[in-house]
Amino acid sequence: MTEEKLEKPTIEDFSREITRMLGGETITYCYQCGTCASSCPVAKTTDRYNPRQIIRMALLGQRYEVLNGDSIWLCASCYNCQERCPQKVEIADVIYALRNMAIREGNIPALYAEFANGLMSEGRLAPISKFLEKKRSDYGLPPLKPTGVEALKKIFSATGFDKIFFKKGEQP
């Protein structure tokens, strides 16, 4: 991230926009102590994710970089950071808020698009493999019943989920 890339003049606008999102209300409390980053199991394994830095960038108004990067999608939602934050920033929820903003702008990572497809077509996030079916019967569990996809579709259209996820008639 270089200085030229600092977008102007959205500093206030972007952080305000986030505080209006569900889960994003507490972002402005952050005083950059780094407790979240050093608590984070993901940050321990990769340089690509640092919750403190995401919040920093968001507060400085780097909207494009935050919403288009892959960083926000790496949170594992363990809530360690949120538990320990001395300023009660709901960090994991802020990340969710950012993800929602990203999705509304069409920035959907392939994996999440797959999840959505699965929901729309089979009513499940993950497809049921032969392997899984066998395992279930090995354990004496009944086979999984098909889910009510029609009901889900109604919910998606009522909430606008389908429109957010499937632009330009991409529906499966």
Place this chain on the structure above:
Amino acid sequence: MEEAKVGVFLSDCGGQISKILDFEALAEFVKKVDGVTFVARSSEFWRGQGLKTITDAVKSGKINRAVVAENVPKISEIVIAKAVEEAGLNPHLVEVLDLKDHCAWPHRDAPSEATEKAKAMLLAAIEKAKLLEPIDKAEFPTVKSVLVIGGGIAGMQAAEDLAEMGFQVHLIEKEPFLGGLAAKAGRFFPTDDCAICIQSPTVDLKTVTHTSRKCVYRSGFSEIPNLNVLTNSKVVKVEGVPGNFKVTLERRPRYVSEEKCVACDLCTSVCPVEVPDDYNAKLSTRKAIYVNKPLVYPAAYVIDEKACKFHECAKCVEVCPAKAIDLDQKTEYVTLNVGSIIVATGFREYNPNVIKEYHYSEYPDVITHLELARMLDAFGPTKGMIVKPSNGKPAKRIVFVQCVGSRDRRWNPYCSSICCMISLKHATLIKTAHPDADVTICYIDIRTTGREHEYYYEKARELGVKFVKGRPAEILHDPATNTLIVEVEDELLRRLLELETDLVVLATAMVPSEETKKLAEILGLELDQDGFFKEYNAKLRPTETKRRGIFLCGGATFPKDAPTASLHAHSAAVKAAKFIMQGKIVKDLKTAVVNEDYCGNCQFCPVTCPYGAITLEPKENKHFVAHVSELLCEGCGICVGTCPVGAIELRHLKQDQIAAQMRALLSVNGTPKPLILAISCSECGNAAVDSSGMAMMNYPANVRVLRVPCTGIVQVRHILEAFKAGAQGVMVVGCKPDGCHYEVGSQKAKKKVELAKMLLNAYGIEPERLEMFNLVYIEGDKFAEAAKNMTEKVEKLGVLQLA
């Protein structure tokens, strides 16, 4: 009552305002007013010949009321009142008004309109003066004695100041020894001297020079005449009134006579009981009979009640050569009569137990600053060595963690203000003694705002102390090596670090002393949002409280370093002395009075009074009436504004005086614009009116100001009466809601205005004709603007038609 003979004195401000106002017309006008017996004109009336004119008129008996139009009313009011009092007239029979700032200057563009307004203002003052009644003075005795609660650095300094000023001082301490936190802290920044060093009292004749300072134990502190030190004591009850408090103390037994003990230490050598030493942060043990070291005061041993086996053992009694030990001592209750009270109860370290990820009290090598201070003390449990409490081996690697439980919205949201400096002090002490030690400070922000404080930071860097910007997430323990691992992000490198260390020192929050809340209840004091004692006004009255006669100092109000605590203590001592030094409080009885015929059984005024001055007193047949304490009443009139039956009134502004002024102010218009009455408080509200005039800001002359002590006195009926008397609009001008000089008056007024607006609406009067404004002195421009806007708004609404 004798018939009112009003003298009117018109000052033209050295000819300045007579250029605008027609003084001839004004003099002619007032001469015709009923009750006016004397009219004089001069360039000033508050000094020299002008003042003599007033006093001569009083002495000759021509007048028994004076209305003075003077242009520096705030000062002239005081001077004139004093002069007429000397001339034999009650000073409360004088009414001073300001024709310059409230009339001539803001309306200088419209001289004839200004003159008409001046007539209305003079008429209002005359009508009020005719109704004025003499107000007496009352005296309330004050006891020249002070109670200082808390024997730490602040309490000791305040007690010493007061005792040497000649007051009887009782210094009480809940622990068995004086010294407070200072005795444990070892060294203080920024002087690096012993924490228990105090200025030598003048009683120490051999060493009294400007430069002398001494350890408490050899300072002769206890020998200061008039100083009574009571350890093991706490306040359990406070009764009485400011200047004359009756305080009950509970004094726990020491079991060792302070007078007889020779501190020979024979008792500890025979005592069989050994317990962890709280004073040394439990890093060592002590006997059940003990004395703290370094010695502070008193130089007498004490028995730990919880540990001692008393008569089962009694070995100490046998060996004591001074026969100083009495195992049958009982708790005593002592009653003191004091004029003022100083609260110096200090602060304490927060227990960082609550922050689970730091594992304090689980891992022995995670300690707090106070524990480290005990280690650094050569008298302490480790004789000055820095060791791992887990195994007693020297600690070579030390990590400090800042902001533990402070700046943390989960526990204590505030910055404890001194912990950065404590860490820097300890880090430099360690690095100086052990240059090979590996010292790291993990911080969020380093705050070194005091004099010479930044040099500590500089010195620490020079000595090789490492600084990591980042708050650690967790402290882990490796049992194989018995080392600690601090997980922290170095934000500047953007790298996650795992610092291996022997010892972790937590810079914990500083929080109010235990039992602060209880003491606040006993004393009737308020606490702030963080639980510290709240001062009356942070800027102007930093050592005073809402309860007169009770003062605060030191860490009881917020964590402080020693220089600040010291400064605060000396300030509190002066305030406490000032309060009682005359032996009496002399007060004009400008207070509220209750008409017992109307008053009864309602709780409104006792609850509303911000000063707790009103109580309910039982009368016959389970009937209660309000009783006003003349000492505590501040004369604001908030009770008047609250009373639903008009049973309470101010001596210095009765209802008929308000009504008479209102009618007079609205009797003459003289402008083409609609009359607007501005009811302003005497504090910020009137100051804003003053400043708009002083700065010659223009606003129309149809705006007439009625001054009341506080807008809290305003009743809905006052507003309705104003409309009835001819006002087309009403402004209520008070202090800022959180800056009201009488605490809640401005907020109460706001509610009354809202209520009145609803009523106006119901009567078919546009509620926009009424507005509340909250202004301060520097907002004179806003008053002028408000007056203009209000006039325009009311003009648009048209003439008010009252059925």
